[in-house]
Amino acid sequence: xxxxxxxxxxxxxxxxxxxxxxxxxxxxxxxxxxxxxxxxxxxxxxxxxxxxxxxxxxxxxxxxxxxxxxxxxxxxxxxxxxxxxxxxxxxxxxxxxxxxxxxxxxxxxxxxxxxxxxxxxxxxxxxxxxxxxxxxxxxxxxxxxxxxxxxxxxxxxxxxxxxxxxxxxxxxxxxxxxxxxxxxxxxxxxxxxxxxxxxxxxxxxxxxxxxxxxxxxxxxxxxxxxxxxxxxxxxxxxxxxxxxxxxxxxxxxxxxxxxxxxxxxxxxxxxxxxxxxxxxxxxxxxxxxxxxxxxxxxxxxxxxxxxxxxxxxxxxxxxxxxxxxxxxxxxxxxxxxxxxxxxxxxxxxxxxxxxxxxxxxxxxx
Amino acid sequence: xxxxxxxxxxxxxxxxxxxxxxxxxxxxxxxxxxxxxxxxxxxxxxxxxxxxxxxxxxxxxxxxxxxxxxxxxxxxxxxxxxxxxxxxxxxxxxxxxxxxxxxxxxxxxxxxxxxxxxxxx
Numbered sequence: 001x002x003x004x005x006x007x008x009x010x011x012x013x014x015x016x017x018x019x020x021x022x023x024x025x026x027x028x029x030x031x032x033x034x035x036x037x038x039x040x041x042x043x044x045x046x047x048x049x050x051x052x053x054x055x056x057x058x059x060x061x062x063x064x065x066x067x068x069x070x071x072x073x074x075x076x077x078x079x080x081x082x083x084x085x086x087x088x089x090x091x092x093x094x095x096x097x098x099x100x101x102x103x104x105x106x107x108x109x110x111x112x113x114x115x116x117x118x119x120x121x122x123x124x125x126x127x128x129x130x131x132x133x134x135x136x137x138x139x140x141x142x143x144x145x146x147x148x149x150x151x152x153x154x155x156x157x158x159x160x161x162x163x164x165x166x167x168x169x170x171x172x173x174x175x176x177x178x179x180x181x182x183x184x185x186x187x188x189x190x191x192x193x194x195x196x197x198x199x200x201x202x203x204x205x206x207x208x209x210x211x212x213x214x215x216x217x218x219x220x221x222x223x224x225x226x227x228x229x230x231x232x233x234x235x236x237x238x239x240x241x242x243x244x245x246x247x248x249x250x251x252x253x254x255x256x257x258x259x260x261x262x263x264x265x266x267x268x269x270x271x272x273x274x275x276x277x278x279x280x281x282x283x284x285x286x287x288x289x290x291x292x293x294x295x296x297x298x299x300x301x302x303x304x305x306x307x308x309x310x311x312x313x314x315x316x317x318x319x320x321x322x323x324x325x326x327x328x329x330x331x332x333x334x335x336x337x338x339x340x341x342x343x344x345x346x347x348x349x350x351x352x353x354x355x356x357x358x359x360x361x362x363x364x365x
Numbered sequence: 366x367x368x369x370x371x372x373x374x375x376x377x378x379x380x381x382x383x384x385x386x387x388x389x390x391x392x393x394x395x396x397x398x399x400x401x402x403x404x405x406x407x408x409x410x411x412x413x414x415x416x417x418x419x420x421x422x423x424x425x426x427x428x429x430x431x432x433x434x435x436x437x438x439x440x441x442x443x444x445x446x447x448x449x450x451x452x453x454x455x456x457x458x459x460x461x462x463x464x465x466x467x468x469x470x471x472x473x474x475x476x477x478x479x480x481x482x483x484x485x486x
Contacts (some may be wrong), residue, residue, distance in 0.1 A: 040423040041398045068449060222397075291401045291445070293421055316400040316423050323401070345419065 011057035028121040030058035033220035040222035052219035060123035066135035070212030080256035099270030143203035149192030151215040190231025232356030247274035282334040293323040369480035371432035393455040396422040433471035
């Protein structure tokens with residue numbers, strides 16, 4: 001289905017969000033809850049301390065079928081999929097011929113097919129891109145929820161006991177109240193958690209069942225953003241885009257050795273050159289010394305006042321207890337501990353380059 | 366003493382040619398959890414619509430604009446260390462400034478409580 005109307009779309013959980021007090025906003029063409037009555041900071045802390053449930057049904061779920069899926073996908077992404085075991089998920093990205101990032105995504109080997117989850121705003125672009133491959137590309141119309149936080153295992157396994165056995169970046173099919181659901185142990189908050197793909201017609205019932213658990217509360221996009229920012233996770237369109245390379249964005253860990261050595265993906269020339277010689281700029285964590293948050297677009301200057309970069313994401317970190325930002329700076333200023341200045345509302349505010357993340361990741365490996 | 370309200374969701378408790386200024390409960394609720402406040406200093410003067418401070422919440426940054434011309438007599442600097450108090454008591458302890466009005470006639474352009482209630486309804 002392609003997007004025709006300009007009216008924002010609703011996920012199968014829309015009415016439930018409204019019933020739960022969600023403040024609904026248009027996000028990437030979808031009406032999504034930005035927060036509930038508890039507020040962004042409380043929802044954020046709920047994830048760090050217990051667990052919260054996010055509706056992420058606006059993200060694209062795509063199934064790839066055919067021969068040699070791994071090898072064909074490797075022509076679009078600089079990661080290796082040939083040795084990706086069945087039931088394992090991997091973070092990767094599509095690169096463009098200039099070595100920039102077209103989107104980031106999660107790829108899961110589901111035995112005879114692959115399952116991809118892509119960003120809401122990039123769904124159509126990504127599906128068209130995948131259709132250049134000699135594979136069957138199926139957009140899956142299912143709901144997707146994320147249960148995130150240290151209590152996630154207890155909550156999810158109370159409905160699907162075997163989900164407790166999954167480790168970080170593992171996925172499989174599970175029975176949830178009689179519905180076959182794909183569950184993956186991963187997320188976008190830095191905490192342990194799961195993403196669960198549900199049939200649309202059962203989505204409300206299964207979501208309600210999870211929400212009966214006393215340690216689970218609903219959370220919105222506001223908390224999702226502050227959580228991922230504290231965890232140092234990139235947001236496509238903010239921290240990575242068609243101009244930023246995986247080397248600049250410190251995402252080389254997602255490129256397995258054979259790909260770093262042999263190339264064979266779009267933009268390999270620039271990316272391999274940056275691997276060998278270093279990039280011009282790097283994505284770093286930036287900690288403002290004062291209390292003023294430095295948001296997207298704030299310029300970063302060196303101690304002499306020369307502009308050396310800009311903030312790509314920034315705000316207040318409720319768990320960190322202060323302002324947190326990330327952005328690109330010229331490589332010579334990217335070392336941990338470098339003193340920089342942020343130009344906020346015409347004033348120069350001191351800040352320090354830090355090693356991401358701001359809040360340690362807490363995955364179940 | 367009378368209380369006036371601006372369309373920028375500020376309240377002014379006026380006593381002669383001085384006033385206490387803050388943001389309304391409605392504004393504090395709309396902002397969400399306030400995490401940062403930046404204030405002018407005593408002695409700073411301002412014209413109507415000048416930016417006289419910054420309030421940032423977990424959601425966004427908002428500027429505070431002067432509802433009329435005047436001078437800062439006192440800034441409530443403890444707010445800068447405890448921005449969350451803006452959510453707790455916006456129309457009481459979490460006032461922003463005590464100010465001296467340049468021209469009390471400028472108050473006529475502001476709203477009384479009933480008008481403000483209708484404005485936000």
